[in-house]
Amino acid sequence: GAVVSQHPSWVICKSGTSVKIECRSLDFQATTMFWYRQFPKQSLMLMATSNEGSKATYEQGVEKDKFLINHASLTLSTLTVTSAHPEDSSFYICSARDFRGRETQYFGPGTRLLVL
């Protein structure tokens, strides 16, 4: 139980293009999903908190117009990196929290983004 998937697992794109990453909770409903970014040898940094049916809450320093988050259903959240640049290259990981309010976050396998 508590499986979270991400798609794609890796993506290479040209500078200036947009990339969409999907995060799905497969066997539970998630009212809250989180998006993190992780650079090599560093910890996970929270980018934004996404609640189903409402606007995402972004952490300080994260550009909401660059990282568009949509949480349209209880099992799906998407992160779109708009006008990607090489400095956006990173490992993006989502997590989902059970709608019953339990604290545990279950993480997806991550998406490796490389912007050329």
Place this chain on the structure above:
Amino acid sequence: SQKIEQNSEALNIQEGKTATLTCNYTNYSPAYLQWYRQDPGRGPVFLLLIRENEKEKRKERLKVTFDTTLKQSLFHITASQPADSATYLCAPGDQGGKLIFGQGTELSVKP
């Protein structure tokens, strides 16, 4: 600002021994604390959660303690195995569900 610190150095131990990982936090009063395992190139995998009113939690070979006075959590793996080699992340959290991650401790268990 809130700060989470884990063993800064990698931890190398012999198979069968107990690994003890440390997590200290400052400027923070978490409602609970979670421990995760992360393998290279993968997302974190949930291991244990301990709440602020709990002193100790166990799951198979894993044990977590939580001392809110010392602002510290200890994570123990008994009878360690090479398959336990990974990076272990400490993540205190608040009532809103937001986690703050430590930088992780890389554990290497040698046969």
